[in-house]
Amino acid sequence: MPKSPGGALLQGFTIERDSSVPIYRQLDASLRRLILDGSLAPGQKLPSTRELAQELGISRITVKNVYEQIIAEGYAQAKTGAGTFVADGLDTEAFPQVRTPRRKDKPSGIEISTRARTIAASKSVARYGETAPFRPGVPALDQFPVKLWNKYLAEAMARDARRSLSYGQVNGNASLREAIARHLADARGMKVDAERVIITSGAQQAFVLIAFVLLNQGDTVWYENPGHIAGRDVMQIMGANVAPVPVDGEGLDLDHAMGRHPKPALIFTTPSHQQPLGTTMSLGRRLALLNYAQENNAWIIEDDYDSEFRYRGRPLPALSALDSARRVFYVGTFSKSMFAAMRLGYVVVPPEFTETFATARNLLGQNSSAVVEEAMARFMADGRFTEHIRKMRRLYRARRDVLFESLARDCGEFLEPERTDAGMHMVAWLKAGIDDQAAHDALLEAGIDSLPISVYCIEPLNRAALVLGFSGVDERIIPRLTKRLAAVLRDLTG
Template sequence: MKSPAGLLLSAIELDRDSAVPLYRQLYLQIRKQILGGKLQGGVRLPSTRTLSKELALSRITILNAFDQLIAEGFLASRTGAGTYVGDEWENRGARDAEAEEPPPRLSDLSQSMLSLRSDHFRGVSYTDWDPATPTSFLPSHSTYDSFPLAVWRRLMNRHLLKPTKSMLGYGELQGLQALRTAIADYVFDARGIDCKVEQVVIVSGAQQAFNLLAMLLLNPQDRAWMEDPGHIAARIALQAQGAQVVPLPIDEQGIDIAQGLAECPDARLVFTTPSRQHPLGVTMSYGRRQALIDWATQQQSWIIEDDCDSEFRYQGRLLPALCAMDRMTRVIYVGTFSKVLFPALRLGYVILPQALVEPFCTLRAVMDRSPPTLLQATTADFMSEGHFLSHIRRMRSLYQARQQALVEQLQRQLGDFFTLTPVDAGMHLIAWLPANLEDDQVARDLARHNIHTYALSDYCLAHRLPPALLMGFAGTPEKLAQTRVEALARALGELGYLTQAD
C-alpha cells in the first residue's frame, strides 16, 4: 500500500512534449502541493529510486527538482533517513482553510493603510477608457496615423546602427545636450524665449515636471494659486506636496489676478496656462501677464507656465510665452512632446531660472534618471533637420479641418442639445449642456455606451460654471465625424437626455 505522499506524487502529470523541462515541471507540481497543504510538514517522500520507476523519470531529473526544493526550504534532506516536507509548511493548508476572511484586495484598502498624500489621487482613473474604443472624444487623443514614422525610423536607426557609449549609458542628468540645444532654438523662434541651453532640463513628460517642481518649491501648507477650472493632474501634484490650492476663476482675459490678490496675496506660486487656458481655451491678455509677473517679482513667488497645445493655433496671432516677458526670472516654463509627436515618447522639458537648475537636477537624480538617450537623440535630429516644424504645420491643417467637420455634425445632429463655440487653438472644444443636467453623470453614462469624453466639472474646484463636456476633435478623422456623432446622439437618446433637454 502506498503512503499518502506516494499517492499524491504518483498523481503528478508530466507533459513530455512541453518546452518546460521535466525537472521544472516536477518541481512546480510538488511545490504547489506543499503550498496547497496536500503535502504537509514532516511527511516523508518516496525515495528517488521509487519515484524514478513510478514517474518514468531519470534519477538525475528527480534530484534536480529535489535540489531546487531543498534550496528554497520546501524539502529537507536528513542523512540516512530520506527527504521530508519542511516543517514550516506543516498545517499550512488547514490554517488557510480556517481563515475567517480572505486577504484584503487592493481596492478594499482603507485610507488609514495608505499615506495621507495618496488621498489626493482618489478619483483619478487609469482604466476608464479603452484605447481601441472607436468612439472617443477624449481631449488627450491625437492622431497617430499621420505621424511620419518612416522618417522617425530612419533617424532612430541611424543611432541604433552605431551606438555610442553615451547612447547606452545613463545619459546626462539634464538631458542630451543636442536635444536641449534644439529646444532652446525652437522656443526662441516659436515662443520668443531667449534662454541658455544650460537652463533646459529634459523630463519624462510635463507631468513629471509638475511633480518635481511641486517637491522643489513647496512646503506643506504653502498656498498656491490655481486656475479654476484648471489642469487636474497639475493641481494634484501641488496638493500631494501638502499645498493649499487657492482656486481663481477664469474670465475673457484669463486668470483673475485681482481675486488672488484679495484672497491670498502671499501665495508661494501660481500654476497657469496662459497661451491656451486649460480647459476653457482663453488666451491670457497682455495686461494680465504683466500683472502676474509684477506680483511674482514683488512677492518673490514662482510662476509655473504650462504652454500646453501652444503649437496648435488655427487663427489669430499668438502672444509670446509668458516666460518671454519675464525679466526677473520668476517664470518656469514647461513644454511637452506628448501631443505634438506622440504620448508614448514620454519626453518633455523645463526651462528654469539659472538658480533653480542645480537643485532641480539634484532632486531629479534622486527620483529617476534622464529619459532614454536613444529617444532624445532621435527627437533632437527630428527637430534640427526640420521635420518637427513640418509636422506641426501638417497637424495644424489637419486638426483645423477635423474640428470643422466635427462641429458641423454636432450642430446638425445635436444643435438643440449642445451649445458649441469653435476654438482658435488646441485639440478640444467645450460643448455646453442644458443647465438642468450634471455633466459628470452624463460623461459616466456615455462611457457605459463606450463613448468617452470628460466632464468640465472634473476640472473645477468651486463649480462656478454651467455643465459642459470637453469634446476632443483631433482623434476623429473627417470621414468618421458623422458616424461618431450619430453614435453619440443615439446614446444620448437611449439614455433619455435628449428628452430631458426638451
Template sequence: MNTLPRTVTGALLTLLERDGVLPGTLSTRVYRAIRAAILDSTLKAGDRLPSTRTLAADLSISRSTAEAAYAQLEDEGYLTRGVGSGSYVSADASAGRHARKSRLNAAASPALSKRGTQIASMGGCVDARVVRAFSAGMPALESFPVEPWQKLLARHARHDASRWMMYGDQQGLPALREAIAQYLSLSRGVHCDASQVIVLTSSQQALGLIAMLMLDDGDPVWLEEPGYRGAQTAFSGGGASIVPVPVDNEGLRVDEGLRLQPRARLAYVTPSHQYPLGVTLSLARRLQLIEWARQSNAWIVEDDYDSEFHYDSRPVSAIHGLDQHERVLYVGTFSKVLFPGLRLAYLVVPRQMVSAFVTARSQVDGHASPLMQAVLADFMQDGHFMAHVRRMRELYRARRDIFMEEIDRHLRGRLVPLAAQGGMQTSCLLADQRLSDQRLAGIAADVGIDLPRLSRLYLGADKRNGFVMGYSALAPADIREGIRALARIL
C-alpha cells in the same frame, strides 16, 4: 476577460434587498451592493458587469440611477469602464479586499503616510489608450512622418549602440537641449539657453518636481477654475493648499486671485490655450500676473501644452518671454505635437535653480531614454519637427472646422461650443444645465463614445455641465458619425 453569467444580477438584487434597512438613495444602495460583492469576492477582478441599461431593467430602476452607481464605483477604483467594451471589476479589487480584511491592523499601523494617503485618494492621471470619438488631447498618429523617424532611429541604434545602453545625462542630452532652446526662442519667444532646459519624461513629472522643490506644506497655490486635474494632483500631493481662481474670456482672473489669496506661493496657468475652456490669457493679465509674482516673491508655472496649434490668429508669445525677473517656470511636452509613447517633455527654470532641479530629478527617475533623445534632437535639427507642426496645424484646423459644422448642424440648441481658436479639443456646454454630464457620458460610453466631463474639472461647488471633446485624432467621417450618434443620445 470573463463574461458574467446572468445569475450575477440576481446576486446583486439579493444584496440590494439585504441592504434595504440602511439609509441612502437608491443609487447609493446599488453602489454599496456591488462594492460588497467585490469586496467579499462574489465579483472577482476581471469580471464583466451588465451594461447600465441591462442593470436598470433587471433591478427595475432608472438608467441614471445605475449610471450614478457605476460612476461612483469607477471613481473609487472598483470598476474599469472601457468605452464600447463594458464595465469590469478592476484588477485592483483584490487589494481592496485585502484592505478590508486588514482594516483593524491598518488602523493601528497605517501603511501610508498622511500625504501618501492623500495622494492615493486623489486618483491618478488616466490617459486614453485608443482613438475614439471624442477622446481629448489625442494627436493624429496616422499622419506622423514614420519613415524619417525610423531612419534616424536605425542610424543611432546601428552606430555606437553601447552608448545608448548606459545611464544618460540627468539634465538631458545636450544636443536635444540645444534644439529645444532654439525652438522655444524662435517659436514661443522664450528667453533661455540650453543650460536652463531639463529634459523629462512628461509634463506631469515637471509639475511633480516643481511641487517637490518649490512648495512647503500649506503653501497656497492658485489653480485655474476649471483647470487641469493633473496640476491639482501634483500640487496637492506636494502639500499645497489649492486656491481655485475663476477663468473668464480673458483667462485667469488675477484680481480674484489677489482677493482670495494674495500671498500665494505659486500660480499655475495655461495661458496660450486655457485647459479646458480654450481662452487665451490677455496681455494685460499676463503683465498683472508677472507684477504680482515680482512683488510677492511668488512663482508662475506656465504650462504650454499645445501652443503649436493656433488656427485663427498668430500664436501669442509665452509669458516667459515677458518676464524680466525670472519668476516663470516653463513646462512643455512632445506628447501632443508628436506622439505620447515618446515620453519626452521639458522644463525651463531660472539659472540659479538648475542644479537643484537636476538633483531632484536624479532622485525620481535619473534620466529619459538617451536613444529617443538623440533621435528627437536630429528630428528637430533636420527640420522634420517644424514641418510636422505645420502639417498638423492645417490638418487639425480642417478637422476643427468639420467638428464645429457638425455641432451646428446636428446639436444646435443642445450643445454650446466655447472658444475654438486652437488646440486639439473644444469644450461644449450643455445648453440645458439641468442635465447631468456624468449621466450622459455613461450613456454615451455604452455606444462607444468617449465624452470627457467638464464638470469634473471644477474644484468648487459652482460647476458647469458639458464635455471636453477632442477632434484632432478623428478622420472627418468619424467626426460626422460621432456627432450624429451623440445627437441621438442628447
C-alpha cells in the same frame, strides 16, 4: 455587484458596474471570449440588442455599437430580418484567449500613507492603451510618420552604444536641449540658454519637480479654476493649499485671487490656451501677473501644453518671453505634438535652479530614454518637427471645423459647442440641466470618450460642459459619432 443575464444562453455575460473598465469594453470582451472559447458556436444566434440590453440593464445603444464592432471584425454576421449570428468558419484555435477584466479587491487590513490616500483620490484620468473618439489631448496618431521616426530611432541606436544605452546626461541630451531652445526662440518668442532647459519624461514630471523643489507643507498655490487636473493633484499631494482662481475673458482673475486668498508661493496658469476653457490671457493680465510675482516673491508655472496648434495667425509669444525677472518656470511637452508614448517633455528654469533641478531629476527617477532624446534631437535639427507641426495644424483645423459643424447640426438640442482658435479640444456647454459626469459616463458606455468639465474644477462652475478632443478623430467618421452622441444624450434626458 456584477450583473449577469438570467437566460442560459446569456450566462457568460458579466457586467461589473464598479469596474474602471467601461461597460462597452466589458461587453465586447465577454462576447469575444464566448465566441473564441466555443461557448457561442459558429452559426449560433446572438440575443437581440433589445433583449441583451434589458437583461444586462444597460443602454441598447451600447449593445448596438458592440455588435457593429464584432460584425466589422468578422466575429459575427448580421442577417437581414433574422438577427445577428456567430460567424461561420472561425478558427478559434488561432486566437488568443480573451479574458474579461475584473476588479481587484483591496486587501483588508492594509494601511497606506496620507499622501497615498491623496493620490488614490486623484481625478486625473489618463487612458492607457487604445482611447475612444473625442478623448481630449490625443494627437492624430493615424497620421504620425512612423517609418520616418523609426529611421531616426535607428540612427540614435547606431551611435556609440556606451552613450545611447546609458542613463544619458543629467539634464537631458545636450543636442535636444539646444534644439528646444531654438524652437522656443522661433515659435514662442523666448530667448533661452540651452543650459536652462531640463528634459523630463513629460509635463507631469516637470510639475512634480517644480513642486518638489519649491513647495513646503501648507504653502499656497493659486490655481486656475477650472484647470489642469493632474498638476493640481500633484500640488495637493505635496501638501500645498491649492486655492481656486476663476478664469474670465482675460485669463486668470488676478484681482479675485488677491482679494480672497493668501499670498502664493506658486501660481499655475495656462496663458496661451487656457486648460480647458481655451481663453487666451490678455497682454495686460500677463504683465500684471508677472509684476505681482516679482513684487511678492512668487513663482509661476506656465503650462504651454498645445501652443503649437493655433488656427488664426501665428502662435502668441509665451508669458515667459515677457519675463525679464525670471519668475516663470516654462513647461512644454511632446506628448501632444508627437505622441504620448515617447514620454518626453521639458521645463525651462531660472538659471539659479539648473543644478537643483538636475539633482532632483536624477533622484526622483531615471526619466526619459537617452535613445529617444537623441532621436528627437535629430528629428528637430533636420526640420522634421516643424514640418510635422505644420501638417498637423492644417489637419486639426479641418477636424475642428467638422466637429463644430456636426455638433451644431446633430446635438443643438442638448449642447452648445464653443469654437476655438487653438488647441486640440473644444468645450461643449450642456443644456437642459444635463449633468456632465452622467453624460460622460453614458457616452463612454457607447464608445465615445470626453471629459466632464467638473473634473477640472476645485469649485464648481455654474454651467455643465463636456470637453471634446477633435485632433485624434478621423474627420470622415465625426458626423456618425455626433449622431451617436446625440442619441445617447436624448436617451439620457428622455
